[in-house]
Amino acid sequence: MSxxxxxxxxxxxxxAGLKVAFSTDNSFKTHLLFSFxxxxxxxxxxxxxxxWALIVLAIGLVFVAELFNTAIEYLVRMLTTDYHELxxxxxxxxxxxxxxxxxxxxxxxxxxFLPLLGFRGTR
Numbered sequence: 001m002s003x004x005x006x007x008x009x010x011x012x013x014x015x016a017g018l019k020v021a022f023s024t025d026n027s028f029k030t031h032l033l034f035s036f037x038x039x040x041x042x043x044x045x046x047x048x049x050x051x052w053a054l055i056v057l058a059i060g061l062v063f064v065a066e067l068f069n070t071a072i073e074y075l076v077r078m079l080t081t082d083y084h085e086l087x088x089x090x091x092x093x094x095x096x097x098x099x100x101x102x103x104x105x106x107x108x109x110x111x112x113f114l115p116l117l118g119f120r121g122t123r
Contacts, residue, residue: 021070027098031066035059038109045116054112058105065101069094 001009022028042055072094076087115121 051112
């Protein structure tokens with residue numbers, strides 16, 4: 001198989017994975033809604049290039065964490081349908097990673113948007 005064809009197949013598999021994640025996990029729809037809100041706020045408040053970079057990185061961070069969380073959920077379901085303490089810990093840790101990513105994104109959004117709304121930190 002030629003190199004360009006292998007690359008195209010890899011992209012096709014990646015897009016199929018995104019489609020599965022977005023169509024089966026309601027959290028993606030929630031994250032997508034808040035991503036649109038963040039992007040709309042950016043269009044309204046017009047942050048500088050660094051602010052836009054932080055917004056895009058924050059959105060990407062949350063989606064990457066959610067993708068890994070979804071993959072881990074599928075892996076656990078594939079390995080066992082019974083309760084297992086380690087499976088529960090694995091699921092809780094991956095959900096915690098999404099929560100941490102989300103709080104990080106919220107902090108970055110505050111750092112970008114609050115000054116543009118007139119809020120200034122104290123010194």
